[in-house]
Amino acid sequence: MIAFLWNLLLALAWVALTGDFSGSNFVVGYVIGYLVLYMAAWQMRLGNSYTRKVPRIIGFVLFFIYDLVKANLRVAYDVVTPTHQMRPGVVAIPLTVDRDAEITVLANLISVTPGTLSLDVSSDRKVLYIHAMYIDSEQELEDSIKALERRVMDILR
């Protein structure tokens, strides 16, 4: 978190030195500041988690947009065609994450992805109940949720 503030400070310094107070110039300064921090962390052999997290977050956003579009097309197909191919059901998914923030992010991501909707978390926070539209194989569904959970843990821990 502190590294992120340093990065913002470097970006501000870049904006001040170039004298161009626009949003795009700020983004350029942010990228340059990130590269400086990355090299500093690499040079001093710091286990700096910030510089490793930024590419992961970008990768996660791209992966998520791809997932979103793919699942949206599937639901749209089922809405438009006359027969229902879906096999819906409520499934209990055991949770590995245990912090409130992580569960919130995971539940929100599950809800944003079409075809899955998180209904509730058990009171002891061990199980997340989701409503899924396509339960072709329960193992496959659980694996995809677990993959999402691993990515959430990668970013938040």
Add this chain to the structure above:
Amino acid sequence: MNEIVTSILLIGGALLMLVAAIGAVRMPDLPTRMHATTKAGALGGGLMVLAVATYFLEGSVTARALAVVVFIILTAPVAAHIIGRAGYFVGVPLWEGTIRDDLKDRYDPDSHILHSRDRTPPNS
């Protein structure tokens, strides 16, 4: 070039919202209706706002458009989750094609505590 991107985004957003509206009518029960409306509706609205941003190509408009997209993605799933949960609580029946219901009988009707496994073995 810019106009082509704008029109593609606008048409895509409108189509997604149309699909959401049809889904709200056609889907058989409450959770599947939530599936159809929240995601397609949210993504459709997001595409519309992005179309506005690409049409104007101004810093202030783009910043506001991105803020709108972020807030749509933050709020839509929370609303869907609360409506779905409330629907389950008051006993809205699920579609007869539903193949599985792990949540059944796991709510404590008085304290609203949700258990992570069956409280009583199903055969007793």
